[in-house]
Amino acid sequence: DAGVIQSPRHEVTEMGQEVTLRCKPISGHNSLFWYRQTMMRGLELLIYFNNNVPIDDSGMPEDRFSAKMPNASFSTLKIQPSEPRDSAVYFCASSRAGGPTDTQYFGPGTRLTVL
Amino acid sequence: DAKTTQPNSMESNEEEPVHLPCNHSTISGTDYIHWYRQLPSQGPEYVIHGLTSNVNNRMASLAIAEDRKSSTLILHRATLRDAAVYYCILTLLGTYKYIFGTGTRLKVLA
Numbered sequence: 001d002a003g004v005i006q007s008p009r010h011e012v013t014e015m016g017q018e019v020t021l022r023c024k025p026i027s028g029h030n031s032l033f034w035y036r037q038t039m040m041r042g043l044e045l046l047i048y049f050n051n052n053v054p055i056d057d058s059g060m061p062e063d064r065f066s067a068k069m070p071n072a073s074f075s076t077l078k079i080q081p082s083e084p085r086d087s088a089v090y091f092c093a094s095s096r097a098g099g100p101t102d103t104q105y106f107g108p109g110t111r112l113t114v115l
Numbered sequence: 116d117a118k119t120t121q122p123n124s125m126e127s128n129e130e131e132p133v134h135l136p137c138n139h140s141t142i143s144g145t146d147y148i149h150w151y152r153q154l155p156s157q158g159p160e161y162v163i164h165g166l167t168s169n170v171n172n173r174m175a176s177l178a179i180a181e182d183r184k185s186s187t188l189i190l191h192r193a194t195l196r197d198a199a200v201y202y203c204i205l206t207l208l209g210t211y212k213y214i215f216g217t218g219t220r221l222k223v224l225a
Contacts, residue, residue: 004158031211033211042215042216042217042218043159043202043215044215045212045213045214048211048212050211056212091158091159093158093159095211098211099211100147100206100210100211101147101164102211103161103164104151104159104161104213105160105161106157106158106159106160107158108157108158109157109158
């Protein structure tokens with residue numbers, strides 16, 4: 001199994017530019033999570049999808065952030081326009097059903113730097 | 116959401132057992148206890164989880180106090196590859212949400 005795949009692994013962009021992060025969950029998993037990790041705030045859940053439908057986006061910091069899951073094998077997290085404070089490592093995770101005992105499998109992350 | 120408290124850092128010698136504590140005094144009867152770890156420059160990975168009884172798997176053991184207000188992750192023989200940040204997380208029955216705390220940074224000395 002390839003595991004959760006994220007791309008790009010590193011992204012450097014300038015303030016004001018649009019950034020799109022991509023995630024391919026593990027095949028057969030119905031739940032997908034986007035997290036952000038910074039030194040100051042640690043790991044935070046941004047949004048949770050179940051069966052391609054956003055269930056909880058309460059962690060999305062503001063309207064500049066949007067996430068989509070057009071099908072079971074692909075999700076994007078978009079930041080438009082990007083700001084330096086968005087610099088962080090963004091992780092995507094998937095699980096079979098999103099239940100409290102379902103293991104979440106994390107991808108390697110995308111390190112975003114906004115100049 | 117119930118909170119967890121962990122020491123910021125711990126050290127262990129290689130090939131010795133490590134006991135990583137976690138306090139969760141406000142745990143409810145339906146909260147599961149999960150442990151994940153994050154190796155340097157990687158995403159978190161699952162270690163173990165439990166509800167009331169002690170649990171063992173190939174990676175570690177989880178000892179849960181009788182009142183469930185604390186738990187301990189036990190690595191039976193630490194190796195250099197076990198150096199990571201270890202997170203203790205609670206999830207409510209019926210929910211998916213992980214609230215990551217600051218975790219315990221484990222340093223393993225050769």
